[in-house]
Amino acid sequence: MTDKVISCRELTKRFGDFYAVDKITFDVSKGEIFGFLGANGAGKTTAMRILCGLSFPTSGQATVAGYDVYTQQESIKKNIGYMSQKFSLYENLTVEENITFFGGVYGVPAATIKERSRQLISNLGLTNEAKKLVAGLPLGWKQKLAFSVAIFHEPKIVFLDEPTGGVDPVTRRQFWDMIYEAAANGITVFVTTHYMDEAEYCNRVTIMVDGKVEALDTPGNLKQQFNASSMDEVFYQLARRATRSAD
Numbered sequence: 001m002t003d004k005v006i007s008c009r010e011l012t013k014r015f016g017d018f019y020a021v022d023k024i025t026f027d028v029s030k031g032e033i034f035g036f037l038g039a040n041g042a043g044k045t046t047a048m049r050i051l052c053g054l055s056f057p058t059s060g061q062a063t064v065a066g067y068d069v070y071t072q073q074e075s076i077k078k079n080i081g082y083m084s085q086k087f088s089l090y091e092n093l094t095v096e097e098n099i100t101f102f103g104g105v106y107g108v109p110a111a112t113i114k115e116r117s118r119q120l121i122s123n124l125g126l127t128n129e130a131k132k133l134v135a136g137l138p139l140g141w142k143q144k145l146a147f148s149v150a151i152f153h154e155p156k157i158v159f160l161d162e163p164t165g166g167v168d169p170v171t172r173r174q175f176w177d178m179i180y181e182a183a184a185n186g187i188t189v190f191v192t193t194h195y196m197d198e199a200e201y202c203n204r205v206t207i208m209v210d211g212k213v214e215a216l217d218t219p220g221n222l223k224q225q226f227n228a229s230s231m232d233e234v235f236y237q238l239a240r241r242a243t244r245s246a247d
């Protein structure tokens with residue numbers, strides 16, 4: 001039996017009479033790379049916030065790392081990592097200071113931070129930049145560092161909200177090598193993206209339309225199901241049915 005690390009049943013979030021997330025149901029297995037796609041306003045961020053223990057659902061059930069999203073939000077937060085395009089690192093701290101700060105926030109002991117921080121900086125090829133402000137790093141390097149920081153405390157799951165926005169396909173591919181490595185080490189990856197090359201890299205992909213899960217399968221099966229040659233085509237076929245967009 002597979003080890004389910006995220007489990008949702010009819011999970012719903014309503015704002016007034018508007019269903020931002022409408023009865024979504026799925027499971028994610030340990031070490032899986034699970035892509036979460038949808039047009040702007042489809043409900044991805046709202047669902048992700050619930051799964052990260054940052055917001056309560058209106059109805060339905062979900063557990064993350066075995067903890068309940070209604071009653072065990074603090075335990076969820078301790079067992080996950082999170083990286084978003086909008087907020088990830090402090091630009092006015094150095095590379096080293098960011099690692100030390102976030103390691104501390106996530107409860108990693110100081111001695112471990114010191115040891116692993118040196119190793120990480122060397123693995124990332126940032127030894128010469130260790131004492132430089134993050135603000136001066138190219139975007140692709142900031143993203144790699146932000147991802148490394150998000151998994152520094154070895155969480156069970158890492159949530160990535162459009163982690164590679166604004167960089168070219170080659171830099172995205174390098175970022176995905178890091179995702180594969182984390183998944184191979186047993187970390188489950190839950191990722192939202194607007195890039196269809198990235199959708200192809202996921203083990204399974206969910207496509208949300210107007211708050212609902214409209215498709216969920218491997219990229220290969222989805223292409224077959226929709227008689228499409230690329231995930232771009234699959235996405236287009238589904239997303240054009242959407243009636244709402246972001247405000």
Ligand SMILES: Nc1ncnc2c1ncn2[C@@H]1O[C@H](COP(=O)(O)OP(=O)(O)OP(=O)(O)O)[C@@H](O)[C@H]1O
Binds near residue numbers: 015039041047244246
């Ligand atoms: N606090 C809120 N109050 C009212 N409506 C909200 C609230 N938060 C989100 N929404 C609405 O819920 C819908 C889903 O938003 P959400 O941000 O989850 O979509 P998304 O799929 O993440 O889109 P994007 O790709 O643009 O980030 C949107 O129509 C949004 O306006």
